[in-house]
Amino acid sequence: MRWMDNERAALVATLRDSDPSAPTLCAGWDVRRMLAHLVQREHSPLNQLQDVLAKPLPGHEPRLGAVVFGAETAAGYQALITRFAAGTGPLNPMTWFGDSVQLIEYVIHHEDIRRGTGDIKPRVIPAGLGDALWRRLPLMAKMMFRSAPVGVGIQVPGGKIVTVHKGQDAVVLTGDPVEMALYVMGRRSAAHVELGGSPQAVAAFTPWAQKSS
Numbered sequence: 545m546r547w548m549d550n551e552r553a554a555l556v557a558t559l560r561d562s563d564p565s566a567p568t569l570c571a572g573w574d575v576r577r578m579l580a581h582l583v584q585r586e587h588s589p590l591n592q593l594q595d596v597l598a599k600p601l602p603g604h605e606p607r608l609g610a611v612v613f614g615a616e617t618a619a620g621y622q623a624l625i626t627r628f629a630a631g632t633g634p635l636n637p638m639t640w641f642g643d644s645v646q647l648i649e650y651v652i653h654h655e656d657i658r659r660g661t662g663d664i665k666p667r668v669i670p671a672g673l674g675d676a677l678w679r680r681l682p683l684m685a686k687m688m689f690r691s692a693p694v695g696v697g698i699q700v701p702g703g704k705i706v707t708v709h710k711g712q713d714a715v716v717l718t719g720d721p722v723e724m725a726l727y728v729m730g731r732r733s734a735a736h737v738e739l740g741g742s743p744q745a746v747a748a749f750t751p752w753a754q755k756s757s
Contacts, residue, residue: 547676548646549631555654556629564621568660569731575657576621580611582653583628586638648680651722652729659734666736669722674700677721682706685728693752694745698724715741715749732757 564576573581584592584607595605615624632639638646658664678700685708689696695711699718707714717727719737726735732753739746 546642547673548643551650559625569656576615577612579624584608584611586632674721682708688728693748713745715745730757
């Protein structure tokens, strides 16, 4: 079973119930633009790359903008949801990558949409999905915390601490898998994560974490 399929279905349900003009956790992006990003990423990655390489001003993404424009009407928005819900075909590389690439992407953007309007209660996810997410987080955390001023460990409540960055002093981040994914991927103010460690380590880590979020 691919947990990305489970999460895609949950994300589609949230998209259908959401106001397409509602804000998300990504500054300047509404739900409609987030949906357009998901579709472009899966079906037109070259267009996404061209936007990244060619955009003259921050936030100016003409090819993504064209997808957003096509979803300005209610019918256009629903059609774009339907395209995302259909998934990727057998020849699409995103299909081959499966959970290793798609799962964290879907979970993060799902929460971007859910929590964009304020502090929303965390959702209950299947245990298997949480386990699959947790298995992929240490590698991601190692990349994201590689320049942290102190060591960093991550753990689920009551679980084993996994060191993702070594240091003479260290902080420990504790949270459920979805919350930890949000924190690791820079959505720190929206993540329900506890920060532990010596006062010195916490004092060094906190401003760095805020600046890098």
